[in-house]
Amino acid sequence: MRKFKIPNMGALLAFEAAARHESFTLAARELFLTESAVSRQINTLEGNLGVRLFVRVKQRVVLTKAGKVYGAQVRRALEGLDRDTLSIIAHGSGGGYLELAVLPTFASQWLIPRLGDFNTRYPDVRVNMGARTDTFTFADSHFEAAIHYGKPTWPGTSADFLFREEVVPVCAASLLKRRAKSAADLLAHPLLHSTTRPDGWAAWFANLGIEDNRTMQGVRYELHTMLISAAAAGLGIALVPRFFVETQLERLGLVVPFDAPVISDSAYYLVYPTELSHGKPLMSFREWLLHEAQGYAATNPRLAQTAAD
Template sequence: MLRNRIPPMAALIAFEAAARHESFTLAARELFLTESAISRQINALESNLNIRLFVRVKQRVVLTRAGRLYSEQIRASLRAIERDTLSISAHGSGDGSLELAVLPTFALEWLIPRLPGFYEKHPQIRVNMGVRSNPFSFNEEHFEAAIHHGKPVWPWATSELLFGEEMVVIARKDLIGNSIRKASDLLKFPLLFSTTRQESWRQWFDAAKLPQDTVPERSVGFEQHSMMIRAAESGLGIALVPEFFVPKTAWDNGVVRAHPLSIPAEDSYYLVYPNNMRHSGPLEAFRAWILDEAQRFAQTLPPRSQGIS
């Protein structure tokens, strides 16, 4: 069996220290062992592997080529074991970190500005973030939770509603002037759209009672809402975006509501986590905090945008 080929952990630890120092004496001092004990562990490991890991050169030990390669591999493996041990230890406590997958604009405009409040309550926890815009398998990623926008369908995971959003039409005032008096006037300008929500403008057209065959002559797609907002702020066209994503700096820089009609998004934001993670101390602390923050934020939204259960 495979485990019969795995050397004893004590031998691997002794080897890693000896290889790092290229000295049995320094390795023994670091591990609070005798030099002869280190030597015995190395000899046992070489016998187990049937390969020389060290050679003696002028009364000092030097790694062989195979020994140097093996030492790098063992060092990486021991570090991984240490990280995994610290991570699993944190699951049963309030300490540690949470690996969170986020939507970039949501993180920039909503989550990050509120995180100081989380750290005030839980200074011993750190939330590490990485961007994921689409659903993924928790079994294949290092993430322990995710912020998701869409239908609350995620295999082998729990999805908890945060809130919905109101979509508004924005543009630079000096781009549109006073030329927009009715919904169809928007078609005079390039319409900026989200490549991840390509039906948003069609939904707005329907709400504005424009003909079903309405097609803008010019349109430009962006993957992230932050890019769309920046494009609208730069005068590239008219954007349909979640209102709470538009930063104060954009309003201060000449961005205005290009049309009074707004629509609720069909989908909502959710906190998603694997079903087997509820025992994690960092996750439970973050979950309680973000659900409370989301509830208070939802109360500031129009009733139709507070989310769907």
């Protein structure tokens, strides 16, 4: 049994709007209330909490430290309530929403171009996407599943293998005076690295029998879109998944200076909390995604090999 009274929704809505704008006037305008009504709601909220949320500075209101913290918490709670409400409404029609965390470049270059087929097959299910490049705790987020690159070692989840990736070096045609005769020739130019795959170049060169400290030197970028843009700008040579660039090399002015594709040891996975695996949105998306992944990997059987194969 609760030992305290949860603030009413009107007071929370008034506070969240006022905290976001740091203005009772703008909050009142957004909520179609009078400024005095917003002020009363917040005064009542502060009285119930026993905490000052705003202080007046001249003709404006400013959040206190407690107000900033509580404002962020209330905003997250209201956003979660919005999502839950939309989800239950959709559930009544037999469909629903899936909150999916994605790797940005993977989503834009591989997943989203195929998503029209999913929408046709499952018109009552919609996929909302947000970018995440690192692992996270599902319990502390609104996501219900994620596209993960690496090993299937995400704690507390089930993982479905999708496919491995083939990586190739790319650079602006203007960077090279002549085509590289060997992989070692690339070391004469700046190497551009991915922060999420820091040993990518070292592994690529090692696969070709080259061990050199220079393989770890160079600037780093978090997203593959950044790497590709940097390579196109002539800043160096980037090592990227082939399917990120294969259809746009000419458009971007990129070339493959030494074509020795390497299949990485890591792979893409669909990961999700095991207890959520029976929800219709996730089940529908999982079935479709595995089918698409199998079709894509069929073009290069090495992409379909798991680490255990």
